[in-house]
Amino acid sequence: MKPNLIALTLALALAAPPALAWSRQGHQLVGEVAERQLSPEALAEVRTLLADEPEPSLAGVSTWADEIRAARSPLGELSKRWHYINIPGKDCDYMPARDCPEGDCVIGAINAQARVLADRSQPKQARVEALKFLVHFVGDAHQPMHAGHPHDRGGNNHQLHYTGKGSPEGEGTNLHGVWDYWVVQSAGLDDAAYADRLMALPAPADPALGADNPAQAWALESCRLIQAEALYPRDRRIGDDYLDQHRPLAEARLRLAGTRLAELLENALAP
Numbered sequence: 001m002k003p004n005l006i007a008l009t010l011a012l013a014l015a016a017p018p019a020l021a022w023s024r025q026g027h028q029l030v031g032e033v034a035e036r037q038l039s040p041e042a043l044a045e046v047r048t049l050l051a052d053e054p055e056p057s058l059a060g061v062s063t064w065a066d067e068i069r070a071a072r073s074p075l076g077e078l079s080k081r082w083h084y085i086n087i088p089g090k091d092c093d094y095m096p097a098r099d100c101p102e103g104d105c106v107i108g109a110i111n112a113q114a115r116v117l118a119d120r121s122q123p124k125q126a127r128v129e130a131l132k133f134l135v136h137f138v139g140d141a142h143q144p145m146h147a148g149h150p151h152d153r154g155g156n157n158h159q160l161h162y163t164g165k166g167s168p169e170g171e172g173t174n175l176h177g178v179w180d181y182w183v184v185q186s187a188g189l190d191d192a193a194y195a196d197r198l199m200a201l202p203a204p205a206d207p208a209l210g211a212d213n214p215a216q217a218w219a220l221e222s223c224r225l226i227q228a229e230a231l232y233p234r235d236r237r238i239g240d241d242y243l244d245q246h247r248p249l250a251e252a253r254l255r256l257a258g259t260r261l262a263e264l265l266e267n268a269l270a271p
């Protein structure tokens, strides 16, 4: 690659992150961590369902839900509320009729798409879309700011100024964007190395195991982390110390999301 092309590629890679749920890397990691834990039978089912995809892996389809939303396709518009839930109050006191009307939130979406995936009488296309939605939404449900509070739209309206290794000149961002992008991206690892690192973490205990509504348990767990882990920085100016402090939590969430996604797929695709 010519030096000017390298510079351009670098500039694009470092450009302002899109406001889209765990960055591309975060979602790919959830897909990859899940795929590494699937049984051969479930993996074969996944391969069959994704056979016509350009990248027929869980990582390869993990950002499709964001892409259709960004393109404002009919399905993207229909599903735009399925990426998150907002719950008022720091205690995360969830009221379904208020916080997830008509099932139009990440909790309702995971449950609905899991039913479609498990139902072999559904058209193949619907099951393929359900699988692609699930890979993405299980990731979203584990990003704490995707289960944030309505007053600032899950941190989207909480403006911050980040200056650090990733942006030495400094740049405006917001708390949601910092969690979608900077906390993970700033580790500076490529996807394969990062997946290895997540898989090397101790197997996470799963406090939601056996819950009646696991998707609800995952989202409420995310919501409660905002207060418990003091995710709102004291200062509107943040640097690498904020990212370094919270990266272990982000990595634990990605690992847990991948493990839970694998369990969900095992249940939905069991022969």
Ligand SMILES: [Zn+2]
Pocket: 020, 021, 022, 065, 066, 083, 136, 140
């Ligand atoms: Zn999303």
